[in-house]
Amino acid sequence: MARRSPIRVEIVGMERLRARLDDLTVELKAAARRxxxxxxxxxxxxxxxxxxxxxxxxxxxxxxxxxxxxxxAEVGWWDADDLYASLHEHGTRRIPANPALGASLEQERARIAARIREQVRRSMR
Incomplete structure (x- = not known):
């Protein structure tokens, strides 16, 4: 039986690939932020x-x-004059609930993945 020699693989451009992957990480973070x-x-x-x-x-x-x-990200009302926004959002005994913020968040939940995909595609061009 013949003795086999070890196989060596050399990847040419490995440093360049590592640098490009580091750049890509920055680009992907920026795309996610957008x-x-x-x-x-x-x-x-x-x-x-x-x-x-x-x-x-x-x-x-x-x-x-x-x-x-x-x-x-946070979306909402933060001014002291806007505390009544919660009353409108959730309702009271006298005010029926009108969930503007909650409904808006639910609508966007279905779209965020598509937004991320699109921004990543743009950054990869």
Whole structure:
């Protein structure tokens, strides 16, 4: 029986591949952030469109805010004058619920994956 020699494989361009993968990670994070921004804005706009209107304050004051170093967004009302938004959202004994924010979030939940895919495709071109 003949003795086999060990097989050696050398990958030419491995350092370049590693550098490109590192760049790709940055690009993918940026794509995910763009998708998150789009989704947060879509939720904000839909909540503003569907919130109960009396003076228009809740329409004007709903905001989307993103955390700088994390893929996290919050949409809602944060001003002290807007505490009654929760009463409209969930309802009271006298006010029927009008879930503008919750409904907007549920609509966007179905779209976020497509937004991420599209942003990743754009970044890969």
């Amino acid at each position: 998708a998150l921004e789009e989704s947060a804005e879509a939720v904000r706009a839909e909540a503003a469109r569907t919130v109960r209107v009396d003076t228009g304050n809740l329409q004007r004051s709903v905001k989307a805010r993103l955390e700088n170093n994390r893929l996290r």
